[in-house]
Amino acid sequence: MSTSEGGLVTLPAVQRPKPTWEHASVLHHEPIGDRYRALRLQAPKIATTAQAGQFVMLTVARNGETAPALPRPMAVYRRDPEAGTLDVLYGVVGDGTRKLAGFQPGEEMLVVGPLGRGFTIDSHVHSVLLLGRGIGTCSLTTVAQDNAARGVDTIAVTSARHHGALIGAQAYREFGAKAVYEVTDEAGTSSPDALFATLTEDWDQQPPQLILVCGSQRLTTLAAELAQRWPAALQVSLEAHMACGLGYCHGCASGARSEGEESPLICTDGPVFGWRFNGAGDVA
The missing domain is CATH 2.40.30.10 (Translation factors)
Known part of the structure; x- marks a missing residue:
């Protein structure tokens, strides 16, 4: 991959x-x-x-x-x-x-x-893939909660080192997720290659239109691969230490592209950002 x-x-x-x-x-x-x-x-x-x-x-x-x-x-x-x-x-x-x-x-x-800035799900979207690792899953569960109310399908992946560290699966099922994948390092199911194979086999014929990811750079890379393959829009939620959460201290620069000297702040411009593929326009 x-x-x-x-x-x-x-x-x-x-x-x-x-x-x-x-x-x-x-x-x-x-x-x-x-x-x-x-x-x-x-x-x-x-x-x-x-x-x-x-x-x-x-x-x-x-x-x-x-x-x-x-x-x-x-x-x-x-x-x-x-x-x-x-x-x-x-x-x-x-x-x-x-x-x-x-x-x-x-x-x-x-x-x-x-x-902060939350996720945006356009009215034409009818299926969303959520990719969360560890505590990053907590940024995604409210999406499933809203999808249930709007009639949007949720496909959810929760990833952790071992089964006892998995979170979110119960909430996803409660909110009516169409599919929930619980993957772990311990079981060998959480690697990007393994997840890529599983998700493409299951969803290539009916791919989600939007991918949301949080909690792992490896998952973000996987999400970008899937977004190009299907194709789908991609949004990424970032985690950061913060002093104020309101943009006053400028302590949580995101590293995202910016026309100014300072990159956008995770607390106010994020935590949700879009993804731009080089030479392929924006996926957001």
Whole structure:
């Protein structure tokens, strides 16, 4: 399988909800699998407006505490506008997320959102392929949630090192995905070559019109190969450490192509970007 040449590009501006803040109550907080935790927050203003692919900033310091000083960016894993709730999944990897893991039901935390540019699914699209690796899958699940409401087919791949680290499959099935692939390094099913063979065998005759990917450079390369083969539009969600999430600090440059001196920011111009193939126009 050859590598597709190309790169990230900023997608056209779209209308997005105005960010707000809430002192959100913790409703549920529990382990998921062997390395993640699931957090449900009562945050009706954000849950009502959040678009697929957007994120929130969670302040980990409790009232009266000064550290950790910086909030943590988290993808919106799912939202329920009627109940006013939003869910995030995260891994405990440092001091901030260890602090976050200590929040108990009934406590409150400051949440800012929804933030960033989400995914765009045009009205003519009737089938979407989602490719997610690890915690990157959390940026894609709300797409399946919206697809279910619009009658758009979802084909979903969730990838991890081993079965206990897989996330998202249950949500995809709950949202009526047409097919869900759970692939792992342990089983030898997650490599780009193996996935390319599986997906082309299953979908060459009825290929999706749009591919969305997050969580792995290898998956992005695979997505570009599939987008050229079928052909399909391609959008890529990037993950990054952030200090503000609002574009003030300029600390999360994306590396995407830009006419200016600074590349677009993941927090405001992204996290979702399009993909341009060299010499072949835009796929976005």
